Amino acid sequence: MLTIENLHAQVEGKPILKGIDLDIKPGEVHAIMGPNGSGKSTLSSVVAGNEDYEITEGKMLLKGQDLAELSAEERAHAGIFLSFQYPVEIPGVSVTNFIKTAINANRKAKGLEDYPAGELLKKIREKAKLLDIESKFLSRSLNEGFSGGEKKRNEIFQMAMLEPALAILDETDSGLDIDALKIVANGVNKLRNKDNAILVITHYQRLLDYIVPDFVHVLFDGKIVKSGTKELAFELEEKGYDWIKELA
Amino acid sequence: MSYTEEELKKELETKEYEYGFYTDIESETFPKGLNADIVRQISLKKGEPEWMTQWRLEAFEAWQKMEEPDWANVNYTKPNLQDISYYSAPKKKDQYKSLDEVDPELLETFNKLGISLEEQKKLAGVAVDIVMDSVSVATTFKETLAEKGIIFCSISEAIREHPELVKKYIGSVVPPKDNYYAGLNSAVFSDGSFCYIPKGVRCPMELSTYFRINQAGTGQFERTLVIADEKSYVSYLEGCTAPSRDENQLHAAVVELIALDEAEIKYSTVQNWYPGDSQGKGGVFNFVTKRGLCHTRSKISWTQVETGSAVTWKYPSCILKGDYSIGEFYSIAVTNNHQQADTGTKMIHLGKNTRSTIISKGISAGKSQNSYRGLVQISSRAKNARNFSQCDSLLMGNACGAHTFPYIEAKNNTAQIEHEATTSKIGEDQIFYCNQRGIDTEKAIALIVNGFSKEVLNKLPMEFAVEAQKLLEISLEGSVG
Numbered sequence: 001m002l003t004i005e006n007l008h009a010q011v012e013g014k015p016i017l018k019g020i021d022l023d024i025k026p027g028e029v030h031a032i033m034g035p036n037g038s039g040k041s042t043l044s045s046v047v048a049g050n051e052d053y054e055i056t057e058g059k060m061l062l063k064g065q066d067l068a069e070l071s072a073e074e075r076a077h078a079g080i081f082l083s084f085q086y087p088v089e090i091p092g093v094s095v096t097n098f099i100k101t102a103i104n105a106n107r108k109a110k111g112l113e114d115y116p117a118g119e120l121l122k123k124i125r126e127k128a129k130l131l132d133i134e135s136k137f138l139s140r141s142l143n144e145g146f147s148g149g150e151k152k153r154n155e156i157f158q159m160a161m162l163e164p165a166l167a168i169l170d171e172t173d174s175g176l177d178i179d180a181l182k183i184v185a186n187g188v189n190k191l192r193n194k195d196n197a198i199l200v201i202t203h204y205q206r207l208l209d210y211i212v213p214d215f216v217h218v219l220f221d222g223k224i225v226k227s228g229t230k231e232l233a234f235e236l237e238e239k240g241y242d243w244i245k246e247l248a
Numbered sequence: 249m250s251y252t253e254e255e256l257k258k259e260l261e262t263k264e265y266e267y268g269f270y271t272d273i274e275s276e277t278f279p280k281g282l283n284a285d286i287v288r289q290i291s292l293k294k295g296e297p298e299w300m301t302q303w304r305l306e307a308f309e310a311w312q313k314m315e316e317p318d319w320a321n322v323n324y325t326k327p328n329l330q331d332i333s334y335y336s337a338p339k340k341k342d343q344y345k346s347l348d349e350v351d352p353e354l355l356e357t358f359n360k361l362g363i364s365l366e367e368q369k370k371l372a373g374v375a376v377d378i379v380m381d382s383v384s385v386a387t388t389f390k391e392t393l394a395e396k397g398i399i400f401c402s403i404s405e406a407i408r409e410h411p412e413l414v415k416k417y418i419g420s421v422v423p424p425k426d427n428y429y430a431g432l433n434s435a436v437f438s439d440g441s442f443c444y445i446p447k448g449v450r451c452p453m454e455l456s457t458y459f460r461i462n463q464a465g466t467g468q469f470e471r472t473l474v475i476a477d478e479k480s481y482v483s484y485l486e487g488c489t490a491p492s493r494d495e496n497q498l499h500a501a502v503v504e505l506i507a508l509d510e511a512e513i514k515y516s517t518v519q520n521w522y523p524g525d526s527q528g529k530g531g532v533f534n535f536v537t538k539r540g541l542c543h544t545r546s547k548i549s550w551t552q553v554e555t556g557s558a559v560t561w562k563y564p565s566c567i568l569k570g571d572y573s574i575g576e577f578y579s580i581a582v583t584n585n586h587q588q589a590d591t592g593t594k595m596i597h598l599g600k601n602t603r604s605t606i607i608s609k610g611i612s613a614g615k616s617q618n619s620y621r622g623l624v625q626i627s628s629r630a631k632n633a634r635n636f637s638q639c640d641s642l643l644m645g646n647a648c649g650a651h652t653f654p655y656i657e658a659k660n661n662t663a664q665i666e667h668e669a670t671t672s673k674i675g676e677d678q679i680f681y682c683n684q685r686g687i688d689t690e691k692a693i694a695l696i697v698n699g700f701s702k703e704v705l706n707k708l709p710m711e712f713a714v715e716a717q718k719l720l721e722i723s724l725e726g727s728v729g
Contacts, residue, residue, distance in 0.1 A: 050680055073688050076686035082684050084684075087681065090696055092698070092700055093699035098695070105687045105691060
């Protein structure tokens, strides 16, 4: 699904990623853990195509296609979805209108007609239910005045609607209480299948109790210093990140 | 791709005017220049009665003593009024009865604009009175309206057929001496629309007029008069586009609305005149006087979407003369490249318990300047008057400007006046968020702008709102890639 080879990236001349290798196969869930400032969010931004970051070395392939050639929206069309750590507000644009615009933009890129309104509405209702979203919520302005939990639920709602090949969940657990966390994780789990892949980026092990990863990677100072199975997450939780620093 | 401010700015500057084409229709045009004789000729050409000719001549005399105002926050080279031809009419036989009689080129023009008569005719509930180069060339739905006693025709026809109404109301809200351009309009107006809704009648359809400037070098001086008699209701739509021209074209219209006791007038405008090219060359000068007079318990609501013109100078206003009358102003003004807009409203509270609402949304891009100028005036007699004003500005790039000039004069201490203002910028993070969801930058800007303008767009009649949204997109998007 996603292959990253020796990826180096910098922002404003400052190197952040210093040689990342990662191979995610369809049906897999990978988790990237690491302390603050290790480059976790940079990695998700770079994969999604944020041009604030400059790639200085290495490459990224999605289903064999070189991502360097694709703009952010083209990467989205190719099936990359990023659940933002801090989703932005767009005043006056409702949750429904935004997702409709996104879905039809993706369809247009594939040469398809707009999604028929009736079917779209049906799909919206179905996915909203999955995430325990009330219909009133759907007419609110995107992220405006949303609580932390509402913002993250809305991100996963968009993921459910867009059905991406690769979903990157950037700190999806931050700002969530345990109930909201369960709803979000439950939603993500229902979207898992053998054809898609999920990359979970998190500081804490907590989320991984609910979204159970096949592989866990520890990121430190722009490099993956240790990889393992879900047990590695428990180890990190127990020992903290300090012992990792010694590995680096 | 995410966009830097610089790239975004460049992109916005490279948008060409979409409706820039010119229709080649034979017209009869007066020689350039303005004097009393030309004023008389216009009146004669239109077969007007003597009182109208005199009215025009008095206006002309008064105008000659007036000076062009310069207080607005706009810079331009004053148009040479002696270098304009004051009359131009498509050289055609009398009124058309069906589309078959209409010049095919004219129909083609409407097709290009996406407002073909065929479409319009099919659009149930919309009657169209099209003004092209000063003379009405087609009118539809007239008979349906006539059954209700509604008069909807060109102002020239009204002067001939309904002189008592025209004589009573023309100049009653915007007197010829009101301002320089209103004076000029009063002397030389070539055509425009007239509408009268009888007592207690609710106009069953949106009345729609499409204006269009078409002849090189002819200024257009439209005159619109809408009278809603007691307890009547009308929704009036005005929309405009114009072909590209190198020289500046002057447009100085006057619109007068009269809402008698308990009547309601909703007046919506979509204005998309040629704004000039990306260097600021050419474009329409739009110096318009729009004003409504509200009698007791009546309501006038102005909604405007202004995307065109090189220079706009326009303040649709309400004189709330009657007790319990209501004035509303909802506006979206978009400026790009070198466009300059100084627009807003005046709410003059004279009656007791009068209320007014002002919602203004200014969107500036390129090197444009966008000013809101508003006056809320509460007279000493206007007990318990209330006003709410909200002025929001959205900026794109670093070279444009947004300005707010709110004037408040309250002479009665029972008045309640609220004013809110915000300024924001389209953020790169918003654009990237949209890009990540598969929405390209053009579409993302359109989405953000439409969201910003939603409160005003919602006030437009349905079919107009769709057109207005499209216009916002056209005005602000550039070709990506």
